[in-house]
Amino acid sequence: MYSIGKSMKVKHTVHNPNWESMFQAEKQRIQSAIGTENFDIHHVGSTALPDIVAQDSIHTLIEIAEGINLDEFKQAMVNLGYEFSDRTHKQLDNKFLPPFMTFKKLPFNISTAFQSTEIHNLILFRDYMLKHPGCSRRISKD
Numbered sequence: 001m002y003s004i005g006k007s008m009k010v011k012h013t014v015h016n017p018n019w020e021s022m023f024q025a026e027k028q029r030i031q032s033a034i035g036t037e038n039f040d041i042h043h044v045g046s047t048a049l050p051d052i053v054a055q056d057s058i059h060t061l062i063e064i065a066e067g068i069n070l071d072e073f074k075q076a077m078v079n080l081g082y083e084f085s086d087r088t089h090k091q092l093d094n095k096f097l098p099p100f101m102t103f104k105k106l107p108f109n110i111s112t113a114f115q116s117t118e119i120h121n122l123i124l125f126r127d128y129m130l131k132h133p134g135c136s137r138r139i140s141k142d
Helices: 019-034 070-079 117-131 133-141
Strands: 002-004 008-010 039-043 058-064 083-085 101-105 108-114
Touching: 019 039, 019 058, 019 070, 039 117, 058 117, 070 083, 070 101, 108 117, 117 133
Parallel strands: 058 108
Antiparallel strands: 002 008, 039 058, 083 101, 101 108
């Protein structure tokens, strides 16, 4: 476990083989509430990669098309039992993945973002790591 700043502790654990099926079940549950036409739901982060040590929450990204009613989306997520956080995330130096809303319901941690090249590249990176497990194992050791 290590700390980020003064307030957030991050716990790492060995990969749980149930994370993917848990993600798929929650994805279906979310899609039932918000639909599929204007949203893409992705399993991202360390729990999406089976060969590395991971944080112990399932990171999910909901990619949102422009023009949707964000208040209705937010209410649908709250109705599913998610806690909404209006805490703004610090944008990373390289402007990578700045989520504009977050929702949490253990073991899920969900970020949202509008569809963009950066999001597309994040998904491509995840897919590359899944196809090349040796790379993810090397990253996990560093």
